[in-house]
Amino acid sequence: MRKKIIFACLILLVGFISCKKEDNKNLTQPAEVETNKNNFQVTLTATVKADDNFQMYYSQDDYEVPYKEENSVWVAVKASDKPQDIVFDLPQDVIPNYIRIDFGTNQQQKEITISNFKMKYYSKSFEAKDSLFFNYFIPNDCVKILDKNNSVVQNIQPQDGRYDPLFYSEKALYDQIQLLVK
Template identity: 40%
Template sequence: MKAKHFLAIALLGFTVLSCKNEESKSEESVQEVVSNRFKITLNATVKKDDDFQVYYKDVNDPSVPFSEDKSIYVAVKGSETPQDIVFELPEGAKPLTLRMDFGLKKDLGDITVNRFSVEYKGKRIDAAGPTFFDYFRPDDSFVKVDKATSKISPIVAKDGNYDPMMFSVESFDQQLAQLVK
């Protein structure tokens, strides 16, 4: 009888100690994973479904045009509430200048920018609300901005063309160069 109690207590003790060791091992192995991919996050209120696009260049030369092969599309689901629109560039992409295109549909309506961030290898640049417009300048032919309300209003040009886009400003391009070093 004593042998059975001893065996039961020993087995219970072994089980408790084994589980405790497993927990500490799993806690030790948890590490923050730092991505090697460049990530752009735009938190915005977009009320209608559309596609947004980010172009990037790995040279900071205005004479080099943006190209489709260095761009990322993201489908945006219309919502009255703010949402994160995340663009992850391909492995190895190190952008030095950016262009953001805000939709393909002419009836998109206003976009309210809440936050913006770029992130690479654990380093980050953030902008909130109106400070987004310190990082990007509009193409006035297709975009009107209201900095006070953080609104982007896409415009259909007089000739019917529609391509609402904004370009990173030189000071932001310099920050990007430091980020991807």
């Protein structure tokens, strides 16, 4: 009789432990995050020496000014002495015609060196390395180009006190976007 009780307890214990392991297995595995690698992606590779927040606005229509806040993506940027990728993932099914990149809100920002600009859509991509960036973007009056050959810019505050350093895309970038999405 004692053997039967011990055997029954052993079976219950094994059953309980195996159920517990299954529950723990589900808890320890990270939840799968659904990511769509087919959305339109813009990557700015730059050396940013102070923490900041960059913002990219996009227009799906003809050139629309002013850009709308709801048509923008924010990216936090950590300070680094090395080039880093600042990746703007646009919402699914959004294909921009024109974009605007705001180069931060930190008024203490140091010089920024632009190494590369890349757009990706499905398996197609377009890149503009180093100073070729300036063939596709125009700075506003809050950005001073310190060294065009080495793609070094400085955010500045004009006399009117505004601080809004940004680059508007040119028609040449619009043309590249159209080639990318065909």
